[in-house]
Amino acid sequence: MAITTAQSPFRIDPLTGMRIDLKAQALVKINAVLAVVFLLVGGAAGLLVALTRWPAVHLLPADLFYMALTAHGVVALMVWIIFFEMAVIYFCASTVLSCRLATPGWAWVQVVLMTVGAAITAVAILQGNSSVMMTSYVPMDAAPHFYLGLILFAVGALIGCFVFLGTLVIAKEEQTYKGSLPLTVYGCLIAVIIAIFTIASGAIILIPTFLWSLGLIESIDPMMYRVIWWAFGHSSQQINVTAHITIWYTVASLAFGAKPMSEKVSRTAFLLYILFLQLGSVHHLLSDPGMSSAYKIFNTSYMMYMAVLASMIHGLTVPGAIEVAQRRNGYNNGLFEWLRKCPWGNPVFACTILSIIIFGFIGGITGVTMSVEQVNMIIHNTIYVPGHFHGTVAGGTTLAFMGLTYYLIPVLFQRELILPWLAKIQPWLFGIGIAVFGVALMGAGTLGVPRRHHDMTFAGQALSFEWPGMAYMMMAVGEIGGVVSVVGGAAFCVIVVGSILVGKKVPADAKCIVAPHADRNADKHIGMGGFEAPGTFVLALTLFVCLVLYYFINFKYLATVWTLA
């Protein structure tokens, strides 16, 4: 076997009792630090975008606005998130399984390739001739190194995926765990499998596009580009969803001693993502020419609703597991005592619960509705779309990653958090900012305000168009929310970087911070009316009612527009 058998040195972490491979620790740290650095860059670009789309401020001229928007999409959606995901999969494969990391040398190649790739693409964007948005739809062309950087970045990520898989092989071989994989690692494995599919799709479309930009290929069909690009673009969001849901489960266990309500249900739900979501990416193409209704309906509805089902299951089982653990630990009164007694001031918990709520209520409900073939016609490419995906990616993924970071700084960097008062309010600043941003932009999108648009007033156009005042107000409110979320994001970066550099060292005899297993009280009678998690059930029903109402409200609105056939 090609796997090196040399033993890595380990340390036992006093805070978690976990056995940490020092080589893995260094790699998790560097990936996490690079992630946060890129979050800072992506956030700064996002601030410029927000201050330009806020009608009263309208900060940047058009060329710089489109440049900042391209940078924001590439850096905040791809670079920050995938660097952090590398940190997560290395941590889960090695530390959670008490195993040494496979081929640390190759993992360093991952770090270098992803950094160099991101830097090359960033340079291309800043040079000004690659303001093509993250999606770079052909035949609009960017400089060749825009695509080259993305390709190198993706190759790096692919290497990271194989390091993860290799580590699972070692852990099995060296029997560092017994029985099945823990749910945390299983979730990462699902994410990695989706990632490999995703990166393959990205290669299939970005490599020819790179060759086209060099003049070696004559033309790229725009429909083919969009079909394959979205097999990459949407699936990469599914990696994020899988990763952040894995983090929800992990935090529920670390902070509450929670046991997954049913391993079988949670694992099956994860499996549904692999089986169904990639084809669901057709929901990006619902208003495109050249594809039949049968194709659109089969892929978005049959395929995607099975993935929607999976997310609805996780949305119940994670808070459900927390509720069961809290009830077992003594908070068993009424419907919501368990929720009231949660550690709301703890940033790890606050990030996680806000991530669950924003992902479900803002990202989830709207995502299900807008991917209906017909409803999509009144939403496609309006500013509603960024409103929606900031609910999933910023409110869901980024916030969950922030929560895990707060947990890992004392564990991996062995430093205490600085500015605990700021860490206490940071999740709320970021979360509420994103929630306001998402909801207000969706309101503006309902009025037709386009996305990726420098000037909604159409200044200088003889054929003028007058928006209702509400459209301007929604954009202003939304972008103020955006600015608040940037302040929250900046606070996060300050706390993380500050803690790593000047945080107090965690003493070697520090007390364990992992919650004891709630399972030890398994014989206790908990819950109400035969439900172990009645409070969560009521909350889930609330989500369900909101979803059903919102779905039909959109059809009611759709029924008022011009007849289309």
Place this chain on the structure above:
Amino acid sequence: MATAYTPPEEGWATEPIERTEIIWIVLALSWCLFMFGWMIAWHWIGNQNMNNEAYRTTPEAYAKKVEDFTAKYTVRQDASDPSLPVVAPPPGSDVYLAASRWQWRPVLEFQKGKSYRVHISSLDWQHGFALLPENINFQAYPGYEQVITMTPNKTGTFGIACNEFCGIGHHIMLGRIYVKE
């Protein structure tokens, strides 16, 4: 004593599922199946659907069609921008609308309650047809011609913005449709 970060206890695959989860799964699955059926049903019960009629074309061929169409049905020059012809095609006819950097041409004039077969295509990059304030949106590719039968149900002056980023002039791209009684 299992958690998410430790291996599950033996027998996890046969452990019974708790009532909260069972009821939720049944409810969520039923809703997903309903939505699947409803999306199909709306093709019959709804008045807003894509028929997904589309053809291969080329920018040159499509530009020619738009030119011929404009020459045939121009009724006047637009009051806001006298350089633009206003084209009033007869109800039921084929209407050719072209997106290019950075304009929607020609300006159209429809009658309320009458149907038009509106062809949409791009002459260069990708664009987005965004009818305002109705908020009806379609993607426009070069080389593909999409046909949507539109029946305006209200009168007024409607804008056509571009909602797919198409370069530095994207935000000034604006067309117009007049709908008369």
